Amino acid sequence: MVKEKLKIIKGDITTMAVDAVVNAANTSLLSGGGVDGAIHRAAGPELLEECKSLNGCATGSAKLTKGYRLPARYIIHAVGPVWRGGAKGEPQLLASCYETCLELALQYEIKTIAFPAISCGVYGYPISQAAVIAMKEIADFLEQHDQIEMVYFVCFDDSAYDAYHHALDSLNHD
Ligand code: ADP
Numbered sequence: 001m002v003k004e005k006l007k008i009i010k011g012d013i014t015t016m017a018v019d020a021v022v023n024a025a026n027t028s029l030l031s032g033g034g035v036d037g038a039i040h041r042a043a044g045p046e047l048l049e050e051c052k053s054l055n056g057c058a059t060g061s062a063k064l065t066k067g068y069r070l071p072a073r074y075i076i077h078a079v080g081p082v083w084r085g086g087a088k089g090e091p092q093l094l095a096s097c098y099e100t101c102l103e104l105a106l107q108y109e110i111k112t113i114a115f116p117a118i119s120c121g122v123y124g125y126p127i128s129q130a131a132v133i134a135m136k137e138i139a140d141f142l143e144q145h146d147q148i149e150m151v152y153f154v155c156f157d158d159s160a161y162d163a164y165h166h167a168l169d170s171l172n173h174d
Contacts, residue, residue, distance in 0.1 A: 001174050002139050002142045002143055002173040002174060003139075003168065003171065003173055003174060005142055005148065005149060005150055005151055006135070006138065006139065006142075006151055006153070006168060007150060007151070007152050007153070008152075008153045008155065008161060008164040008165055008168065009152055009153070009154055009155065010154075010155050010156075010158075010161055011154055011155075011156075012038065012154070012156070013035060013038070013039070013114055013116050013154040014038050014039055014041075014042035014043075014070060015071065016071065016072055016114040016152060016154060017071040017072065018071075018072050018112040018113055018114045018150075018152065019072065019073050019074060019105075019108075019109075019110040019111055019112045019113060020064075020067075020072055020073065020074040020075065020076050020104075020105060020108070020110045020112075020113045020114070021039070021067070021070065021072040021074075021075055021076070021113070021114045022062075022075075022076045022077075022078050022101050022113065022114065022115045022116060022118070023035060023036055023039045023075050023076065023077045023078065023116070024036060024078060024080055024116050024117075024118045024119065024121065024123075025057065025077040025078065025079055026079060027056050027057060027058065027059060027079050028056050029051040029052075029054050029056050029057050029063065029077055029079075030048065030051060030052065031048055031051075032122075033122060034121040034122055035116045035121065035156075039070070039075060042069060042070055043067060043068040043069050043070045043075065044068050044069040046066075046068050047065060047066075047068050047075070050065045050066065051065060051077070054077075057077060057079045058079065059079045059080070059081055059093055060079065060080075060081065060092070060093035060094075060096035060097055060100070061078075061079060061096070061097070061100050062076050062077060062078035062079065062097060062100040062101045062104060063076070063077050063104075064076050064077070064104050064108060065077065072114070073110075074108060074110065076101045076104050076105070076113075078097045078098075078100065078101050078118050079097065080093070080094055080097050080118040080119030080123055080125065081093035081094055081097075081119055081123065081125070082119070082123045082124065083119065083123055083124035083125040083126070086129070090119075090125065091129070091133055094118065094119055094125065094130060094133050094134075095133050095136075095137050097118055097119075098115075098118070098133070098134055098137035098138060098141075099137055099141065101113070101115070102137075102138065102141045102145075102148070105147075105148060106145060106147055106148075109147070110147075110148065111147065111148060111149045111150070112148075112149060112150045112151075112152075113148060113150075113151055113152070114151075114152040114153075114154050115134065115138075115151065115152070115153055115154065116154055116156070117130060117131070117134070117153075117155065117156070117160045117163075118130070118134070120160065127159055127160050127163040128163045128166065128167075130163075131153075131160070131163035131164045131166065131167040132167045132170070134153070134164075134167070135164065135167040135168055135171055136167075136171065138151055139171055139173045143173065
């Protein structure tokens with residue numbers, strides 16, 4: 001039952017005691033604002049050192065680091081697309097971000113993972129559309145791979161919380 005593995009919660013992703021938290025990073029992988037700033041502050045300066053060694057990351061992809069002072073063991077830094085109206089490949093790039101995160105999760109034997117609403121802050125992706133893509137990509141992946149036991153959608157605000165619930169309700173999975 002895929003739906004039982006999808007949990008929508010309100011809160012701060014930096015406090016999540018999971019195998020991996022996902023960061024909404026930028027292509028430089030060097031510290032930004034929003035959730036990225038919060039993760040770097042909470043993880044401590046060693047995180048930036050490791051990020052500097054990664055040579056950035058393409059939009060639609062993701063790279064993994066250690067979690068340092070976070071309760072999470074790993075951080076997966078995903079680079080979502082900047083919203084430019086929706087016809088510039090944004091949905092495909094966002095889907096590819098989620099897929100890369102999940103592939104990395106498989107590779108590192110991650111069982112529990114927490115996602116923020118990638119691209120839905122400064123990058124301006126409409127949350128209702130992003131939530132549908134996130135839910136579908138993750139649910140399809142969980143259907144194929146049973147290693148991942150729990151996926152948390154960590155919402156910083158009510159609009160994200162409502163959008164994820166709506167997307168979960170309209171999912172074609174049990
Ligand atoms: P992007 O540049 O990809 O849009 P942002 O960090 O600006 O990334 O925003 C992504 C989402 O993360 C937004 O919905 C924002 O409200 C949310 N967010 C910001 N800080 C946190 C946090 N500490 N925990 C969880 N979500 C957060």
